[in-house]
Amino acid sequence: xxxxxxxxxxxxxxxxxxxxxxxxxxxxxxxxxxxxxxxxxxxxxxxxxxxxxxxxxxxxxxxxxxxxxxxxxxxxxxxxxxxxxxxxxxxxxxxxxxxxxxxxxxxxxxxxxxxxxxxxxxxxxxxxxxxxxxxxxxx
Numbered sequence: 001x002x003x004x005x006x007x008x009x010x011x012x013x014x015x016x017x018x019x020x021x022x023x024x025x026x027x028x029x030x031x032x033x034x035x036x037x038x039x040x041x042x043x044x045x046x047x048x049x050x051x052x053x054x055x056x057x058x059x060x061x062x063x064x065x066x067x068x069x070x071x072x073x074x075x076x077x078x079x080x081x082x083x084x085x086x087x088x089x090x091x092x093x094x095x096x097x098x099x100x101x102x103x104x105x106x107x108x109x110x111x112x113x114x115x116x117x118x119x120x121x122x123x124x125x126x127x128x129x130x131x132x133x134x135x136x137x138x139x
Contacts, residue, residue, distance in 0.1 A: 005134060007127040009087060010099060015042045015114035017087065017101055021131045025052065034058070034135060038085045040103050042112035049105040051080035055135060062128040065089070068097065069121040089116070097121065 010016030022035040032055045040047050057078065064076035072091045079086040086102045096115040103110045 005131060007124065007131060009089075009101075009124060010114045010116050011120065011123070013114055013116070015099075015101070015112050016040070017085075017103075019085075021135065022050075024055075024135045031056070032135070033081065034131070036080070036085075038103060040101060040110060040112075042101070042110060045110060047103055047105060047108070047110055049084045049103055051082050051084040053078070053080050055132065058128060059132060062125060062132065065121060065125050065128065069118060069125065072097075072118060091118070 005021045007019040007021075008016070009019070018039045020037045020039070022037055025033050025035055033052045034055060035050065036053050037048065037050045061076055061078040064074065068074050068076050068089060068091045072093050072095075074091060076089045077086070078088075084104045086100075088100045089097050090100070091097045095118055097118050099114045099116050101110075101112050101114070
């Protein structure tokens with residue numbers, strides 16, 4: 001897997017997600033979107049689903065992550081067009097940031113949380129930037 005095209009949330013933790021950008025599409029002829037795959041791991045459970053994500057939403061998520069890292073306060077939210085995956089990171093002034101994952105595939109749904117040390121946020125921000133750089137140039 002090309003790490004420049006993947007975003008790792010909770011890297012190496014038991015509860016984590018890997019978001020892999022597979023390619024760019026135009027969802028409605030106007031909005032540049034990414035075809036993305038989500039691999040999630042929660043305790044003994046693993047799952048995978050795919051959906052589409054707006055480049056604008058990913059860009060906003062990156063900006064929210066930067067603010068969260070700098071202040072340790074606030075939220076960063078990322079969701080997909082069809083609602084099959086969402087992620088919310090929330091900081092309340094502490095070293096640990098809470099990540100809430102919500103994943104759907106067909107009729108199955110998996111919701112779980114993880115606490116992530118804020119020192120992992122720069123790597124996450126860098127991966128978001130890498131995906132945006134790879135796909136924004138072609139939009």
